[in-house]
Amino acid sequence: MTETAIPLIENHQPATFRTRGIAAPFTTPLLAGARIRESSRTGIELVVPNPSGGRGVYIVHWPGVGALCKPTVHDTMLFRRCSALRDIDTASIRAAALDVALEGHAGRDAAAAAETSIAADRSQRLLSHFLLLMGVVEQVDPDGIKATSLLERTPDRDRRASAAVHLVAKEIGRPASYLAGGLAAMGDAFSPIGVAADDQAARIPRLILRLRETSAAMASWLSDGPNDEIAGLGRLVTAAMQSAGDTGAALLQATRLPFADPVGLLKSWCSARTEVIARSGRCDALLDGWERVALLWLAAATDATRRAALFEMIPVIPVLPREAMDWDGIAIPAAAMDPVCRVTSHDNTWRNGSASFGLVERNETLRAMSL
Amino acid sequence: MTESARTGEPAIRALRQELAQASDPQVMRIVATVDALMARGAADDLIAPLRQRLVELRPPRPLRFARLLFHPLDPLIVPAPKWRPDHLTIPRTAVTPIAAHVLRSMAQAGAAIDAGGSGHTDAETDLIARLGQSLWPAAALILAEPDVPDSWSVTELGDTAYRQLAGTISALLAQAPALDAMCAATANGLLPPRAEAIGEILGRIRAANSNALPMMITLLLTRLPQAAAVLAALQTGLDAPAVQAASDQATDLLLQRLEVAGGVETRIATGSLADSAGAVKDIAALLGSLEKANAPSSRRAQLHAVRDRLDTGCRQRFASELQDDLLLPLGRLASLPDAAQMSALETVARGLRVLESEARKIGGGVTYDLLLGKAAAAIESPAVQERLSVADQARLVEILAGSDAALALLGPGSR
Numbered sequence: 001m002t003e004t005a006i007p008l009i010e011n012h013q014p015a016t017f018r019t020r021g022i023a024a025p026f027t028t029p030l031l032a033g034a035r036i037r038e039s040s041r042t043g044i045e046l047v048v049p050n051p052s053g054g055r056g057v058y059i060v061h062w063p064g065v066g067a068l069c070k071p072t073v074h075d076t077m078l079f080r081r082c083s084a085l086r087d088i089d090t091a092s093i094r095a096a097a098l099d100v101a102l103e104g105h106a107g108r109d110a111a112a113a114a115e116t117s118i119a120a121d122r123s124q125r126l127l128s129h130f131l132l133l134m135g136v137v138e139q140v141d142p143d144g145i146k147a148t149s150l151l152e153r154t155p156d157r158d159r160r161a162s163a164a165v166h167l168v169a170k171e172i173g174r175p176a177s178y179l180a181g182g183l184a185a186m187g188d189a190f191s192p193i194g195v196a197a198d199d200q201a202a203r204i205p206r207l208i209l210r211l212r213e214t215s216a217a218m219a220s221w222l223s224d225g226p227n228d229e230i231a232g233l234g235r236l237v238t239a240a241m242q243s244a245g246d247t248g249a250a251l252l253q254a255t256r257l258p259f260a261d262p263v264g265l266l267k268s269w270c271s272a273r274t275e276v277i278a279r280s281g282r283c284d285a286l287l288d289g290w291e292r293v294a295l296l297w298l299a300a301a302t303d304a305t306r307r308a309a310l311f312e313m314i315p316v317i318p319v320l321p322r323e324a325m326d327w328d329g330i331a332i333p334a335a336a337m338d339p340v341c342r343v344t345s346h347d348n349t350w351r352n353g354s355a356s357f358g359l360v361e362r363n364e365t366l367r368a369m370s371l
Numbered sequence: 372m373t374e375s376a377r378t379g380e381p382a383i384r385a386l387r388q389e390l391a392q393a394s395d396p397q398v399m400r401i402v403a404t405v406d407a408l409m410a411r412g413a414a415d416d417l418i419a420p421l422r423q424r425l426v427e428l429r430p431p432r433p434l435r436f437a438r439l440l441f442h443p444l445d446p447l448i449v450p451a452p453k454w455r456p457d458h459l460t461i462p463r464t465a466v467t468p469i470a471a472h473v474l475r476s477m478a479q480a481g482a483a484i485d486a487g488g489s490g491h492t493d494a495e496t497d498l499i500a501r502l503g504q505s506l507w508p509a510a511a512l513i514l515a516e517p518d519v520p521d522s523w524s525v526t527e528l529g530d531t532a533y534r535q536l537a538g539t540i541s542a543l544l545a546q547a548p549a550l551d552a553m554c555a556a557t558a559n560g561l562l563p564p565r566a567e568a569i570g571e572i573l574g575r576i577r578a579a580n581s582n583a584l585p586m587m588i589t590l591l592l593t594r595l596p597q598a599a600a601v602l603a604a605l606q607t608g609l610d611a612p613a614v615q616a617a618s619d620q621a622t623d624l625l626l627q628r629l630e631v632a633g634g635v636e637t638r639i640a641t642g643s644l645a646d647s648a649g650a651v652k653d654i655a656a657l658l659g660s661l662e663k664a665n666a667p668s669s670r671r672a673q674l675h676a677v678r679d680r681l682d683t684g685c686r687q688r689f690a691s692e693l694q695d696d697l698l699l700p701l702g703r704l705a706s707l708p709d710a711a712q713m714s715a716l717e718t719v720a721r722g723l724r725v726l727e728s729e730a731r732k733i734g735g736g737v738t739y740d741l742l743l744g745k746a747a748a749a750i751e752s753p754a755v756q757e758r759l760s761v762a763d764q765a766r767l768v769e770i771l772a773g774s775d776a777a778l779a780l781l782g783p784g785s786r
Contacts, residue, residue, distance in 0.1 A: 073769050073777045104762030107717070108710040228556055303497050304555060311561050350561050354648055354728035357721045357770070 006064055008050060012057040013337075014321040021047045022093045023289035023318065024078060025370065027106055027363040029351035030069035033289070033316030036079075038088050044079075049315050053344040072360060074105040090284040091192075101367050109368035117371065121191065124202055129187025131195040133161050135262030136183070140164040168263055174270055182269040189280035193252060195259050203371050204252055204283045207291055210371070211245035214294040221306060230307050233341065237313050240340045241293065243333055244318075248287050254329040255283055282327060289318035295366040308350075314343050387417060402430060431492035434499065436485040437470030440510055442499050443547035444540065446593040447586055456532055459586050459624050464526045465536055472520035473506075476513045480505070500555070504548050511545035514538070535582075542580035543587055546572050550587075554594050566601045573605070577613060584613065585620035592621060592660075596653050599660030622661055629654065629677045639684035644722025647688055651729040654681055678733060685730035686738055693723055693746055701750065704758040713763055720770040747772035751780055 014020035021035030030051055039045040042061040048068060050056045058068065062079050065071055071079075081096040082088070098121075100106070101114035130153065137160050138144060144160060162176075165183075169176040187195075194202030200209065218238040222231055258265045258279075269276050293313050300309040320336040351359050393401065432438060441448065447461050454462035474481040484506050491498055514537040519530045526532075553568045569591065576587045591598050605614050628634050638650040658674050658681075696719045700712075708716065723746075727739045747768050749755060756764065761781065769777035 070774060073765060073774045073781070076774065076778060104760070104766070107766065108713055112710075226555070228552075230556065303500065307555060308561050345561070354652070354725045357724050357728075358645075361717075361721060 006058050006060055006067055008056045009059055011055070012047070014319075016321050016323045017285050017288075020319075020321045022088055022090055023292065024082070024093055025097050025292065025363075025367055026071075026075045026078065027360050027367065028069055028071045028075050029356050029359040029363070030348065031065070031071065031075060032312065032363075033292070035289075036082050036088060036093060043083050044085075044088060046079075051348055053315050053342055055342065072105075074100060074364075077103070077105050090281065090288050097367075106364040106367040110364055113368040113370065121203070124194070125188050125191040128191040128195045128202075129184050132183050132187050132190075132259070132262055132265070133165070135195075135259065136168060136266065137161050137164040139261070139263050140167055168266060172267060172270055178270075179266055182266060182273070186265065186269060186276065186280070189277050190255075190259075193255055193280065193283055195256075197256060197259070204248070204287070206371050207287055208245050208248045208252060210294050210298075211241050211248065211287075211290055214297050215241040215245060218297060221303075225303065226307070230310060233310050233314065233343065236340050237293075237310060237317065240317055240335075241290070243336065244287060244290050247330070247332060247336070248283060248290075251283050251286055251327075251330045255279060257329075282330075286320070286324065286332075287318075289316065291370060292366065293317055295369050298369065299362055299365055311343055311345075314341060390417065431494035434488035434491040434493055434495065436474050436481070436488065437466050438493055439484070439488050439499060439502055440470050440473060440506060440544075441466050442493065442503065443507065443550065443590065444543055446590060447543075451526075456535065459589060459620060461536060461540065462526070462528065465528070468520065468522035468526055469514070469537070469540065471522045473510045473513050475520075477506075477509055480509065500551050503551065507544040507547040511541045514541035514544070538580050539583040539586060542576055542583035543590070545579060546576055546587065549575075550590065550594070557595065564595050564598045564601055566604060569598060569601050570605055573614060573617075574610065577610065581613065584617040585624070588614075588617050588621035589624055592625060592657060593653075596656035596660065599657070603660075622657075625657060626661065626673060626677070629657075630673065635677060635680045636684045636687075639681070639688050644688075644692060644719070644726050647685075648722070648725040648729045651681065651685055651726065651733070655729070655733060682730070682734040685726065685733060686735050689723060689726055689730065689739065690742060692719065692726075693742055697723065698746065698749055701755055701758070707758065707760060708763070713766075717766060717770060720767050724770060743771050747776055 018037065021037030024034060024036045026032070026034055031046070031048060033049045035047040036044055037047060039061065045059055045061045046065060048058040048060060048065075050058070051068065058064075060068065062083075065079075078097055078100045081100060082093060085092045085096060098114045098118050101110040102118065104111045134157075137157075141160065141164065165179050166176045169179050172179070192203040194200070194205055199205060215238050218234060218241070222234045222238065225231070226234070258268065265276070293316055296309045296313050296316075297306065300306040317340050319339055320332060322337060324332045324336070349355065390401065441461075444461060447459070448463055448466065449458070449460040451462040451464040454460055474485060477484070484502050487502050488498070493499065517534060519533045523530070523533050528536075549568070549572050553564055553572070556562065556568070557564055572591075573584065573587065576583050588602065591602075602614065602618050605611075635654065638654065639647050641647070642650075654677075658678055661670065662674055697716065700716065700719075704712070723743075727743065731739055750759070750764055750767050750771070759767075765777040765780050768780050
């Protein structure tokens with residue numbers, strides 16, 4: 001490793017989500033917790049946590065990654081695909097990662113999981129679009145029959161939906177086709193959230209559930225298990241994960257509020273489209289990077305591997321940028337803006353050499369477990 | 372041995388012959404079946420010739436009370452003919468009577484622990500640690516008593532040997548939970564062992580039974596070879612002479628074990644490739660710690676010889692595993708492998724790299740490069756191309772030869 005070749009940015013306290021970058025599911029052990037962000041010079045660049053666990057990050061473009069580690073084929077393909085993206089956001093990085101996994105670069109299990117996720121995402125988008133449309137119909141015609149599932153779609157419902165959109169279009173003074181496009185775009189954007197009030201099948205509610213279950217499992221393990229410094233670290237991670245889950249749940253609820261007034265949401269779309277899209281991505285932005293933290297725990301099957309997992313979890317726990325404090329309708333805990341703690345190591349033997357093969361395999365398992 | 376086995380009935384002889392020729396999976400299945408029997412008797416005799424194969428295969432064994440009780444002391448157990456009263460070891464014949472004595476003395480508590488292990492195997496380390504927390508200290512108290520149990524007579528070792536063995540076993544078992552906790556605290560080797568914890572364990576052992584001190588150091592170095600550096604630092608305190616002497620005895624014992632015929636080779640040739648790589652790492656760490664201690668020239672020659680055998684053993688295991696478990700199965704594929712077959716091939720490839728990464732620290736770098744290069748070339752050959760998708764080929768090549776070779780295989784624009 002040639003640390004002198006790449007300057008370490010000592011005080012990396014990102015102000016915005018854009019400068020923080022998007023968590024990417026790299027499988028190379030030394031790229032754990034690395035994020036991808038836009039770069040004016042090279043298109044995209046990586047924000048890599050200091051491998052020692054100490055303060056600071058490396059900002060590297062792809063050729064510079066070679067100075068830190070030897071990336072896997074999966075990561076090379078992922079970076080290449082991300083380089084071609086027009087926008088760097090959680091949705092586009094997720095789609096790129098699923099495509100790379102589908103090609104088999106993280107193994108057969110990850111490919112099968114990616115296929116399932118892609119199909120689930122597609123269904124969820126269709127459902128969200130359908131439910132938003134039905135929401136408009138029900139608001140315009142409150143006495144009509146309610147629909148909550150794609151299976152309930154009929155030609156008669158489609159006719160009623162078209163009539164309702166035309167009615168709202170006339171009221172707002174926009175073409176019906178523009179509103180239909182807006183509903184489709186919002187269906188896509190809000191699909192990870194789940195448009196139905198009690199939707200637990202969408203990705204974000206499932207992720208929140210995973211964080212809550214994982215933090216509960218960690219708390220249970222800590223109450224029966226170690227009574228040493230590792231227990232102290234475990235409690236810090238558990239508290240941070242619980243807080244992320246709770247904040248995520250509150251934000252999910254707040255994000256779903258406009259769904260109670262679909263016509264109002266359409267009006268917002270017409271007047272402040274960028275703002276609506278930005279709101280749809282808040283939950284993803286808030287929880288970006290947390291899935292890996294939970295998966296590290298869930299993939300550990302014995303006490304010894306759980307202890308080791310805690311050391312891996314700490315440096316990849318997401319730190320929120322200050323921009324999150326400006327969000328209305330949600331109180332972000334101030335602690336989420338700071339690292340939970342730091343655990344430094346003097347060497348990387350635990351993830352280099354012979355150890356790296358097992359870690360790459362484990363990281364591929366995390367891809368297969370990903371939502 | 373049972374009567375039928377001794378008389379050598381033709382049917383029994385034929386069965387034994389068949390067993391001797393059984394494949395590895397068959398041996399594993401037969402032993403698992405016999406292990407599950409409550410009354411083993413003749414069946415146990417029948418599988419006796421398979422014991423050496425078992426050592427090589429290392430199947431998970433049922434977590435019986437005796438196995439659980441002696442789990443922390445396993446590295447010290449030797450076949451009875453090799454045991455001597457002045458050796459820092461425990462004869463295997465002592466295991467069953469001592470376990471029976473402890474089980475009987477613990478009454479209901481022992482039965483509950485026995486039941487807790489029922490249906491589980493010695494591969495379940497968390498369960499062993501949990502049950503051991505209750506069992507080992509209780510057993511230590513029982514074995515500290517001077518009374519010789521009736522069950523001891525079957526060993527034909529005499530009462531003096533019992534008192535000596537029970538005393539040392541008692542002292543060691545009393546510290547087993549602390550040793551377990553200390554090993555766990557290293558989080559799979561991420562953290563170095565704490566010097567204070569080692570000092571406390573050794574101090575308590577010395578106070579209880581100083582004869583057990585070298586045995587505890589043997590256990591410590593077997594489980595945590597990196598503890599050698601801590602031991603060297605401890606040899607400057609008040610207990611310095613005792614710790615120094617015990618460390619010397621322990622390292623002599625460990626080195627003797629490596630020096631006996633097959634002492635290194637068996638550890639490299641047995642178990643999974645990951646087990647083998649772990650053994651290489653541990654032996655190399657032990658040799659490294661012994662080399663640093665201003666060893667005399669005779670010791671250096673011993674270490675050099677062990678290192679050479681380690682190198683040879685690694686190359687042999689690597690070459691045979693590469694041929695038998697990777698290239699041959701690849702050659703036998705009739706069609707695209709299913710997920711399980713592909714996973715098995717990747718596991719072997721990964722295991723080979725893990726072993727090679729540890730082994731090349733001892734030597735043989737050129738050999739491994741050559742063999743890995745040939746393996747990657749074989750995977751890219753037209754014959755294998757027909758049986759593997761490009762993605763599957765790239766996966767295996769990536770594991771064996773690195774990501775650059777895999778990207779080259781994937782074609783232009785992939786690099």
